Amino acid sequence: MATLTLALKANQSLTAPALLVASYVNEKQRSPVVTVKLEDVETLKDGAPAELTSDSGSASYGGLAAVSKLVETFPLLKSKQEPLENEWISRASAFTSPDFKSVENPLAELDAHLTLRSHIVGYTLSVADLAVWGALRGNRAAVSYVRRGQMANLTRWFKYIEETNPWVVAAIETLNAQAKEKKNAEGKKGASFEIGLPDTEKGVVTRFPPEPSGYLHIGHAKAALLNDYFAHERYQGKLILRFDDTNPSKEKEEFQDAIVEDLAMMGIHADVTTYTSDYFEQLYQYCIQMIKDGNAYADDTDQMTMREERGEGIASKRRDATVEENLARFEVMKTGSEEGLKWCIRAKIAADHPNKTMRDPVIYRCNPIPHHRTGSTWKIYPTYDFCCPIVDSMEGVTHALRTIEYRERNQQYQWMIDALKLRPVHVWDFARMNFIRTLLSKRKLTKFVDQGVVWGWDDPRFPTVRGIRRRGMTIGALREFILKQGPSRNIVNLDWTIFWATNKKYIDPIAPRHTAVVTENSVPAKVLGARAAPYTEDKPKHGKNPEVGLKKVAYSGSIIIDQEDAKSFKQDEEITLMNWGNAIVRKISHSLNPLNSNVTGLELELHLQGDVKKTERKVTWLSTEGQELIPVDLVDFDYLITKDKIEEGDNVEDFLTPKTEFHTAALADCNVAELRADDIIQFERKGYFRVDRPFLHGSPAVLFNIPTGKTK
Numbered sequence: 142m143a144t145l146t147l148a149l150k151a152n153q154s155l156t157a158p159a160l161l162v163a164s165y166v167n168e169k170q171r172s173p174v175v176t177v178k179l180e181d182v183e184t185l186k187d188g189a190p191a192e193l194t195s196d197s198g199s200a201s202y203g204g205l206a207a208v209s210k211l212v213e214t215f216p217l218l219k220s221k222q223e224p225l226e227n228e229w230i231s232r233a234s235a236f237t238s239p240d241f242k243s244v245e246n247p248l249a250e251l252d253a254h255l256t257l258r259s260h261i262v263g264y265t266l267s268v269a270d271l272a273v274w275g276a277l278r279g280n281r282a283a284v285s286y287v288r289r290g291q292m293a294n295l296t297r298w299f300k301y302i303e304e305t306n307p308w309v310v311a312a313i314e315t316l317n318a319q320a321k322e323k324k325n326a327e328g329k330k331g332a333s334f335e336i337g338l339p340d341t342e343k344g345v346v347t348r349f350p351p352e353p354s355g356y357l358h359i360g361h362a363k364a365a366l367l368n369d370y371f372a373h374e375r376y377q378g379k380l381i382l383r384f385d386d387t388n389p390s391k392e393k394e395e396f397q398d399a400i401v402e403d404l405a406m407m408g409i410h411a412d413v414t415t416y417t418s419d420y421f422e423q424l425y426q427y428c429i430q431m432i433k434d435g436n437a438y439a440d441d442t443d444q445m446t447m448r449e450e451r452g453e454g455i456a457s458k459r460r461d462a463t464v465e466e467n468l469a470r471f472e473v474m475k476t477g478s479e480e481g482l483k484w485c486i487r488a489k490i491a492a493d494h495p496n497k498t499m500r501d502p503v504i505y506r507c508n509p510i511p512h513h514r515t516g517s518t519w520k521i522y523p524t525y526d527f528c529c530p531i532v533d534s535m536e537g538v539t540h541a542l543r544t545i546e547y548r549e550r551n552q553q554y555q556w557m558i559d560a561l562k563l564r565p566v567h568v569w570d571f572a573r574m575n576f577i578r579t580l581l582s583k584r585k586l587t588k589f590v591d592q593g594v595v596w597g598w599d600d601p602r603f604p605t606v607r608g609i610r611r612r613g614m615t616i617g618a619l620r621e622f623i624l625k626q627g628p629s630r631n632i633v634n635l636d637w638t639i640f641w642a643t644n645k646k647y648i649d650p651i652a653p654r655h656t657a658v659v660t661e662n663s664v665p666a667k668v669l670g671a672r673a674a675p676y677t678e679d680k681p682k683h684g685k686n687p688e689v690g691l692k693k694v695a696y697s698g699s700i701i702i703d704q705e706d707a708k709s710f711k712q713d714e715e716i717t718l719m720n721w722g723n724a725i726v727r728k729i730s731h732s733l734n735p736l737n738s739n740v741t742g743l744e745l746e747l748h749l750q751g752d753v754k755k756t757e758r759k760v761t762w763l764s765t766e767g768q769e770l771i772p773v774d775l776v777d778f779d780y781l782i783t784k785d786k787i788e789e790g791d792n793v794e795d796f797l798t799p800k801t802e803f804h805t806a807a808l809a810d811c812n813v814a815e816l817r818a819d820d821i822i823q824f825e826r827k828g829y830f831r832v833d834r835p836f837l838h839g840s841p842a843v844l845f846n847i848p849t850g851k852t853k
Contacts (some may be wrong), residue, residue, distance in 0.1 A: 144176045144194045145207060147316075150183040152617065153189035153279030154237040156232075157313060158272040159191045159207040164312040165271055166215050175211070179316070184208040188650040203688045205234060218268050226262045229269035234688065236276040236283055239617035239647075240610075241406045243819065244283050252292035259301055263593040266306060274302045278313055282408035282616065289410060296736060334375060336628050338540055339567055345378030347371055347540045349404075349411070350529065353384050353513075354391035355583045356598040356605045357403045360544070363574045363623045368542050369409045370624060381536055382411035385529070386418045387522045389512040397513075399598075403606045407616055415536065418514045419527050424523045426562055428486060428505055429530055432467045436560045437504060439470035441483045451500045454493030460501070477509035477520030488527070490556055498549045499556065502526055530554045534563040537694055541566050544573040545630055571628040576635050578780040579604050585793060594797070595780065601833075601845050602778050602801055610777070613831035613847030618644040634786055642850025648821050648829055653682035653689050655697055656719075656761045657773060657807040657824040664740050666762070668724065670747035671698040675767025680720055682812075692812040695768035701808070706760040707740035714750055717759040719825060723751030749840050761825050768811035772841035775805040775830065806841070813842060821847065 145163045147156045163175040185192045189202035201210040206229055220226040235247035244327045251273065253263070261269040266461045275284045279300065284746060290296045303310055333736075338345070347368040351361060353578050372380035382404065386392050404411070417424075431437035440459045442450065450457060462470075467486075474481040486505035494500050504527035509520045533541050541554075550571050558565055573581075580586060583605060589595050599607035609619070622643045626635075675697035683689035700718075710716065710726045728744035753759070763770060779801040787793060809824070818823065820832045822844075829847040836842035 142174055142176065142196055143211070144178060145211075146178045146180055146185060146192045146194070146524050148183055148185050149181050150180045152237060152239065152314070154276045154283070155190040155204040155279070157204075157212070157279035157316070158233055158273075159193065160312055161271040161275040161309055162218065162268055164210050164308060165266075165268075166211065166218065166767050168308055169217055170604075171256060174215075183646070184650060189686065203686065205272070205688055207232060207613070208233075208268065212268055220262060220267055220269075222262050226267055228726065233269075233272040233276040236280055237647055238615075239282055239408065239620070240278065240615060240819075241282040241286065241650070244280065248283065248286065248292060248295060252295040255294040255298045258294075259298065261298075262335065264428055266302070267543065270302055271309070274299065274309065275313075278309075283407070283673045285410040286405065286406055286559055296647070299411045300389070308582065334370070334627055336569065338569060340539065341376055344539060345372060345376035346381065346537050347378065347542055348381040348383050348533065348536070348538050349409075350383045350385045350417075351400050352388065352391070352525075353386055353393065353397035353400060354388065355396055356399050356607055358586065358603075358605045359576070359582055359609065359619075359623075360574050360604075360735065362403075362407065362606055362619065363571075364542070364544060364624050365404055366620060367571060367628055371414075371540065371542065378539075379412045380409075381538065382414045383532065384414075384416045384418075385525055385537070386416050386512070386514060387525065387528060387548045389508060389522070392513055394513050399607070406610070407606070407620060411841070413534075417532055418524075420514060420528070420532055420535065421515065421519050421523075423535070424528050424531060425519075425521070428471070429468065429525070430525070431485070431488065431504075431560060432471060433464055434560070435464065435487050436489050437467070438462050438489050439467045439474075439484050440487050441470075441485075451497065452491075454500065456492035457487070457501065460489065460492065463549060465752060471505070471521075474505070474507040474521050475519075477507060480521070481507045482509070485555045486723045487558070488560075490553070496549055496552050498526075498553050502553060508733045509680050513525040526550060526553055527557065530557040531561065531563065533566045534558060538566050540567045542628070543568070543570055545570045545632065546573055563767070569628070570630065572626075572632045573628050574623070574626060574635065575632070575786075576604065576637055576640075577785040577787065578782050579637075580787065580793065589781070602781050611831070611833065613829065614641075614644050615647045615649070615821075618647045620714045631801035637848065638850040640850075644847070645829070645849045648847070649823075650681070650686055651689060652821050652823045652829055653692065653812075654684070654694070654823050654825050655682075655810055655813055657775065657809040657813075657827060658701050658761055658763050659705075660760065660806040660808055662739050662771075663701045664704055664707040664743055665765070666700050666702055666707075666743035666745050668698045668700055668725065668745050668747060675699075676762060677767055692810070693768065695764040695811065696721065697766035699762040699765045701765055702743065702760060702762050704739060706758070707743060708738070709758060710740075714758070715748060715756055716745075717751075717753045717756040718745075718762050719759055721762075721797030722747065723753060723756060761827075763808060763810060766773065769814070770808040771811060771813040771836050773807050773809045773813060773842045774843045775807055775824075775827070775846065776833075776843060777803045777805070777846040779803075809842070816842065 167173040168174050187202055191204045191207045193201045195208035201207050236244050238244055244600050287299050349365045349368045360804040372378045440457050471486050474484050485503045487501045488504050490499045504524055505521055507521050511517045530813045551568050598605050599611050601612035622640055677695045679691040680694045682692045714726045722745050727746050732739045732740035732741050779798050782796045784796040785799050816832045817835050821828050830844035833845050834843040
């Protein structure tokens with residue numbers, strides 16, 4: 142007998158492979174021989190998501206380590222093609238990242254491998270199939286992509302394993318059911334999603350309607366995730382991604398493509414993608430209907446006067462024009478002529494309504510600029526307030542979930558539905574997600590990009606999905622943080638420290654540990670007692686997670702240490718050289734310049750029998766011999782603005798932070814040369830970093846510091 146313990150709150154792609162292999166063993170026996178236990182925690186001992194314990198008491202920690210131990214323990218799991226199977230078992234870890242971009246290439250490799258194959262290895266179900274299928278099934282971003290069928294071989298194989306082995310689905314569903322049961326038993330932590338949406342028993346269809354005039358920011362991400370949650374997780378309904386492409390002056394196909402990519406990266410895959418421009422003819426006809434019904438009129442009042450009149454509740458001089466006059470002017474607008482540009486169409490609701498959004502809002506404008514999808518076919522375009530309720534109703538949306546800034550417009554939304562006698566839609570508004578010292582106005586963000594305040598929409602100082610990803614936020618943490626805020630209507634100004642603290646939980650258990658020493662004033666040290674010749678040893682990249690792999694650590698009698706550490710040493714003090722052992726500081730040399738207190742050299746005597754637990758200082762170091770030190774540029778950032786909350790009337794330029802980008806040149810261990818773009822690591826005692834540009838000979842690696850939620 143053996144016992145497999147799984148961390149119920151861990152990333153399921155890390156636990157599912159071991160669960161499926163254990164379930165397979167039990168399927169093949171008369172009675173279960175592997176007991177599966179679930180612990181309601183994020184990690185088990187040493188940060189592992191899974192633990193396999195044998196009868197003898199020996200334990201293997203980690204999902205794939207448990208798989209390997211099961212193969213070793215139960216002969217029925219042995220393969221005739223053991224090397225190939227072991228390769229694919231180890232490659233299962235490539236499918237565990239919640240960041241879709243990280244798994245895209247491994248998915249493509251798997252798809253190519255499965256050409257003309259029904260199984261990953263051989264001709265029958267193997268541990269490789271179970272490990273890879275389990276990793277994919279437990280990864281929301283990956284499984285959504287697989288089910289869409291964009292990689293034919295991969296989708297075929299995935300469905301084949303599922304259909305021919307129904308017990309694999311049952312095992313996952315049992316795991317999910319127990320997770321849900323435990324979650325319900327302890328009560329939902331954080332936000333409550335029990336918001337009482339009406340008529341859900343009739344089916345739920347939600348929509349996410351971004352305007353393709355910029356990149357998604359974290360506020361949009363909340364709207365997208367909540368709509369996805371209620372459509373797909375809470376009610377097993379349908380999610381529509383609809384591009385609100387009604388303003389050709391601002392919209393670009395570049396933004397549209399980026400939105401689709403960003404949503405996929407977050408594991409959000411709409412059931413259908415539509416465009417408001419698909420309905421331009423119907424919207425045009427609805428506007429004509431409103432004019433004929435006496436519910437809309439043409440107006441040539443200039444923008445400034447219209448704003449003043451609406452504010453004071455004064456009716457437009459054109460409000461009582463005849464239906465014929467209004468229709469004629471709408472046709473002039475349709476030509477895009479100079480005369481047409483003077484006019485707009487306004488809904489005829491009430492000039493002095495207590496709710497100012499109801500004071501005859503504009504519903505159609507003239508704009509001769511070609512549209513990125515329809516070209517020059519149309520020169521009149523509906524406003525969001527007009528087309529949103531109409532298209533929601535036409536597309537079968539049952540619940541329109543939108544941010545609370547639209548609350549005053551809810552009455553207007555309902556008026557449009559009633560005026561056109563359309564199918565009703567339930568509206569629920571939730572609080573927008575605001576952060577201190579952060580702008581989420583697309584107009585202001587666009588201005589920052591255009592003025593060169595930032596590098597672009599993916600600048601790591603930007604609150605766009607691409608910006609925070611480039612800074613080092615993982616998609617899993619982003620989803621968790623946003624969903625924990627829930628659909629509450631309480632408006633709060635969130636602190637970024639909580640956001641980044643959530644991210645640390647995701648990266649700390651898997652980030653490889655490396656070493657870097659700041660180049661400026663680094664201190665050379667002679668190590669007495671070191672071997673005469675340099676040598677290297679393989680050491681774990683992560684002290685608590687062996688699955689992260691091994692790295693080379695070089696040792697010699699010549700090392701360098703950070704100036705800040707060297708300054709803290711005392712004569713004859715015993716210190717710990719991390720990943721080596723203890724040493725005694727025998728000599729400290731200082732600069733001869735009386736104005737400079739820098740340490741210029743050290744002599745350390747190894748004392749490897751010393752107790753590392755008793756030393757006060759544990760320092761990082763690098764051998765200058767036995768390896769090629771890799772130059773790195775460590776980049777840190779500050780907020781773009783200095784004020785926690787920009788008030789209405791504030792001039793943003795008055796609150797720009799003078800300097801927001803900080804570079805530190807350093808040297809890193811030889812293993813850093815192997816890092817790729819988007820890898821996340823920890824430079825020990827310096828923090829977590831994301832690789833923005835990998836090392837190329839002649840050009841240092843560029844790494845961005847990832848905040849951890851700690852205030853400096």
